[in-house]
Amino acid sequence: MSGLKRRLRGTLTVQKTFSAVLDESVVGLAWLQGSRLAALTAAGSVWLTDGSAESLRRVGGHAEGGLAIASQPTGSLLATGGQDGMIRLWDARAGVQACAIETGTPWVERLAWRPDGSGLAATLGRRVGVWDAAGLLVGRSDEHASTAADIAWQPDGARIAVAAYGGVTYLAPDGTGPIERVECKGSSLLLAWQPQARYLAVGNQDATVLFVVVESRETLQMWGFPAKVRSLAWSSDGRWLATGAGSGTVIWDASGAGPKGRTPFTLGGHDGFVTSVAWQPEGPVLASGGSDGQVCFFQPGRHAGRGRPVDEGHPFDDVVDAEDSISLAGEITALAWTSKGGLLAAADRHGTIAVLRVG
Amino acid sequence: MSTVDAAINSASADRSADSGPVPVTVLTGFLGAGKTTLLNRILTEQHGKRIAVIENEFGEVGVDHELVIGAEEEIFEMNNGCICCTVRGDLIRILGTLMKRRDRFDAILIETTGLADPGPVAQTFFVDDQMQESLRLDGIVTLVDARHLVEQLDHSEETAQQIAFADVILVNKIDLVTAEELDAITVRIRRMNAAAKIYRTKDAAIELDKVLDVGGFNLSRAIDIDPAFMEPEYPFEWGGILELPPGGATIEMDAGPDPTMSIAIVPVPAEGPGDPSEQLAAAVERAVLIYSDDEEPVASGGRIRPGDVHWQLRLEPEPLRFAIDAPAGGRVAIFTEHHPDEFTMAITACDEEILPLAEHEYKPDHEHDEEVTSVGIEVAGDVDGEKLNAWLRDLLATKGVDLYRTKGVLAIQGEPRRYVFQGVHMLLDHRPDRPWGDAPRTNRMIFIGRNLDRAALTEGFRACLA
Numbered sequence: 108m109s110g111l112k113r114r115l116r117g118t119l120t121v122q123k124t125f126s127a128v129l130d131e132s133v134v135g136l137a138w139l140q141g142s143r144l145a146a147l148t149a150a151g152s153v154w155l156t157d158g159s160a161e162s163l164r165r166v167g168g169h170a171e172g173g174l175a176i177a178s179q180p181t182g183s184l185l186a187t188g189g190q191d192g193m194i195r196l197w198d199a200r201a202g203v204q205a206c207a208i209e210t211g212t213p214w215v216e217r218l219a220w221r222p223d224g225s226g227l228a229a230t231l232g233r234r235v236g237v238w239d240a241a242g243l244l245v246g247r248s249d250e251h252a253s254t255a256a257d258i259a260w261q262p263d264g265a266r267i268a269v270a271a272y273g274g275v276t277y278l279a280p281d282g283t284g285p286i287e288r289v290e291c292k293g294s295s296l297l298l299a300w301q302p303q304a305r306y307l308a309v310g311n312q313d314a315t316v317l318f319v320v321v322e323s324r325e326t327l328q329m330w331g332f333p334a335k336v337r338s339l340a341w342s343s344d345g346r347w348l349a350t351g352a353g354s355g356t357v358i359w360d361a362s363g364a365g366p367k368g369r370t371p372f373t374l375g376g377h378d379g380f381v382t383s384v385a386w387q388p389e390g391p392v393l394a395s396g397g398s399d400g401q402v403c404f405f406q407p408g409r410h411a412g413r414g415r416p417v418d419e420g421h422p423f424d425d426v427v428d429a430e431d432s433i434s435l436a437g438e439i440t441a442l443a444w445t446s447k448g449g450l451l452a453a454a455d456r457h458g459t460i461a462v463l464r465v466g
Numbered sequence: 467m468s469t470v471d472a473a474i475n476s477a478s479a480d481r482s483a484d485s486g487p488v489p490v491t492v493l494t495g496f497l498g499a500g501k502t503t504l505l506n507r508i509l510t511e512q513h514g515k516r517i518a519v520i521e522n523e524f525g526e527v528g529v530d531h532e533l534v535i536g537a538e539e540e541i542f543e544m545n546n547g548c549i550c551c552t553v554r555g556d557l558i559r560i561l562g563t564l565m566k567r568r569d570r571f572d573a574i575l576i577e578t579t580g581l582a583d584p585g586p587v588a589q590t591f592f593v594d595d596q597m598q599e600s601l602r603l604d605g606i607v608t609l610v611d612a613r614h615l616v617e618q619l620d621h622s623e624e625t626a627q628q629i630a631f632a633d634v635i636l637v638n639k640i641d642l643v644t645a646e647e648l649d650a651i652t653v654r655i656r657r658m659n660a661a662a663k664i665y666r667t668k669d670a671a672i673e674l675d676k677v678l679d680v681g682g683f684n685l686s687r688a689i690d691i692d693p694a695f696m697e698p699e700y701p702f703e704w705g706g707i708l709e710l711p712p713g714g715a716t717i718e719m720d721a722g723p724d725p726t727m728s729i730a731i732v733p734v735p736a737e738g739p740g741d742p743s744e745q746l747a748a749a750v751e752r753a754v755l756i757y758s759d760d761e762e763p764v765a766s767g768g769r770i771r772p773g774d775v776h777w778q779l780r781l782e783p784e785p786l787r788f789a790i791d792a793p794a795g796g797r798v799a800i801f802t803e804h805h806p807d808e809f810t811m812a813i814t815a816c817d818e819e820i821l822p823l824a825e826h827e828y829k830p831d832h833e834h835d836e837e838v839t840s841v842g843i844e845v846a847g848d849v850d851g852e853k854l855n856a857w858l859r860d861l862l863a864t865k866g867v868d869l870y871r872t873k874g875v876l877a878i879q880g881e882p883r884r885y886v887f888q889g890v891h892m893l894l895d896h897r898p899d900r901p902w903g904d905a906p907r908t909n910r911m912i913f914i915g916r917n918l919d920r921a922a923l924t925e926g927f928r929a930c931l932a
Contacts, residue, residue, distance in 0.1 A: 131567065132566050132567065134566060149566040149567045150567070172563070172566075172567060174563065190563075213536060214563075216559075216563075253540045253542070253555060254540060254555070254556065254559065256559070272540065272542050272555055292543075293542070293543070293544060294542045294555050312542065312544070312553075312555070312558070312594070313544050333595075334595035334596075335594065335595060335596065337596070353595075380596075380599070398599075440566075456566070
């Protein structure tokens, strides 16, 4: 398939420009400045490439396994977390480890950079810690009642949202707190801030999605998913929230008065579970990856124009057909767009990574 | 509230999965029962299996083993309207991560804390769809300390729960008790959990295949409920088929170990089976129901008659004689609370003893008072699917908290295949299995739980018959 250019229905073309097979199942992908791609495998290896086969190399890793990867916005650092209890910062340009932070926790499962790149938050079991870009500890949260399942910085960097059993808490930018709580029965697993920060979307274990209206602190809990929500992604314009649950991707419309009372619609394309969804930054394209090894692409069509009610027609009727999708060897484990949205990296459980040019 | 479009269906299994789901074994048992010894054995013995272990805390197992992970129990209540549904959030997380490297191991063992309720662990596998895709709960193995079991049962609810949930029970440290004590323990465990396999061990020495891959939650193996284990407990010790002559008969007996004795006399229907043993078996359930009614006391010298009355013979004044009113005579099944021999009891007519055409001794249930018990139900014939659904739904909603494990095989009217089910508390997993073919259509179920009402369960199920 490499190099094969396919014209998808509508105006989209997808071209595979690079692919390689790494040592084990890929846990996460992150793009760095200069279109360099980093991948972390379940074995704990950290791989870097600039998109050419010659440049691909393993720069180091975590003993016992890799868990989290995040690239510094506006910088050249890559952060990884693993089952060795370490956070490792890598100088992506030089391809060397810049710093190793011993957290004192068995597993470092989630990492999130402050949007300005000045700080890195990490889950430490029931606590959350924040480090600066030099690897110095800034602060640590109080102990939560259960393990912190996810963390996400408010887009302006003013707060950190933490998902755990019982709902969401907010921490101060130095990691201290909680300073505020949003209660939700059950266990919260995933967080996604709308880029405009009017909403915080929360995916829960009990197959619901919670919209937290940030200003009013009102919460809207959406039921009816066939299975727990495994991935969340907002469109760059903040209108659509994509939620991967079961075999479908459910799209919520948060425009105008918000998702309350609106029936969401479902995008298919996968023969199996949707494992990841990723929306193109600065563009309209949504990519979904499934347990069937497919990556599908969708974009809103003519019905999605501003001010048009969704129920007049399927706003995503320019959806590409399933046979137009790109296929990897196994279950898709990660999707990552470059910041401008020109390239999508995809990875699977057999260690395959692929770079797709989408335009 | 909005709901997701109904068009999303449950997705099919991972098409790209390399092999079947990974079996998971849950190891429970009180502190000191020998869990760590068993774990160390499993991790160090050469058995050719690569086993990942999730310990209840770090460092307990003294083995340098890359696949040992420590977990701190995090119990999550599910917000899905199921009041007793709790799961282990930590396991969902840890197993999710472990499964990213699933090619490194063949099986997973989860050790729980000594005081753990196995319910949330088992429910986790019923509730989380991602775990259902890649993992399969194989069985719950409970270790008990032979020397301290009796004391632990008296003082902690958890011990009884752990026994009730188990598919396999290892009675460990048998070298520290006498043979009689061991037998008493085994009987007591069997009364609580009639479906588990029981092994007696010293130093937790057991072949691995006895504890791993036992198929305890395998729906198809629900069929394999051993009928010997199904032998239920009855409120009577003896039953016999007798042919009463016209004019009835007399019960003559001596004083015995109890001042009273219950008795039921069930008329044998003419249209039923002709073989006395079958007639006796057919009358048992009606007798159980009669025994669940209030007693009707009768003093010596009084009269009793066949029918749905739970007679209580008052064993005074002597001589002890009771008349059976049966003017037309006929065949009856008589069920006595105690064995007739204990009271040198005889049924006579015209001074001649009427000998039973068939008799059977039943396992009594009145000698102990265990809160956790097993109720086995076996009824031939077809059940009405709708009635059964309604009954089960109601049963799980009202008794789900007390029901630890249920499993069964059913013959549903109009369904050529066996219907199998397995449950933990309120959560049931069920599906059609292989066809009945020429095999007689029959229903076989076992309920293991606390404060179970055998008569009500039996009656409730019988009401579902088509």
